[in-house]
Amino acid sequence: MPAPAPRQPLPTTLVTGRRAAERERAIAALIDGPDTLVLIEGLADPTSPLADTAALAAPPVIVRIAPGCLCCAGNLVLRVTLNRLLRRPPARLFISLADATHVGQLRAFLSAPPYDSLLSLCDDITA
Structure with missing residues (x-):
């Protein structure tokens, strides 16, 4: 049995901004x-602009995940969530953060x- 083809890294964009609606609007505009x-x-x-997925051509x-710094207090939650989600990787990943600190x-x-x-980090977006 041939070995499975290596997976291409998943394009991943970090989106930051204080207002959730602005971050989500920026993401909705990029879903292609x-x-x-x-x-x-x-x-x-x-x-949220993402709440009405019927308005998007390709709903995400x-x-x-619970609010909190994803590199500090939320690191374990992020790690577990990513590991679970990457079992069946999507074509594109956006991670929306409330704070760019x-x-x-x-x-x-x-x-x-x-x-x-597994991930190919793209340029960050500030909304």
């Missing part, structure tokens, strides 16, 4: 195909094993 995963730090907002899969540390975390071979 099916199989997009949006990992959002924070609680659900029924008025939205996963929310530790985005450098988060990028370093996502650039280290095992994520260095």
Whole structure:
């Protein structure tokens, strides 16, 4: 039996900004195909631009994790969530962060094993 083909790293974009609606609006504008995963730090907002997925041509899969710094207090939650979601990797991943204070540390975390071979970090977006 031939070995499975190596997986291409998943294009991943970190989106920061204080207002959830602005971050989600920026993400909604970038969704250009099916199989997009949006990992959002924070609680659900029924008025979110991503809440009405029928308005998007290719609605994303939205996963929310509890608010908190994803490189500090939320590191374990992020690690478990990513490991679970990457079992069936989407075509694209957006990670929405409420605060850009530790985005450098988060990028370093996502650039280290095992994520260095699974994710391809794109330029960050500030909304």
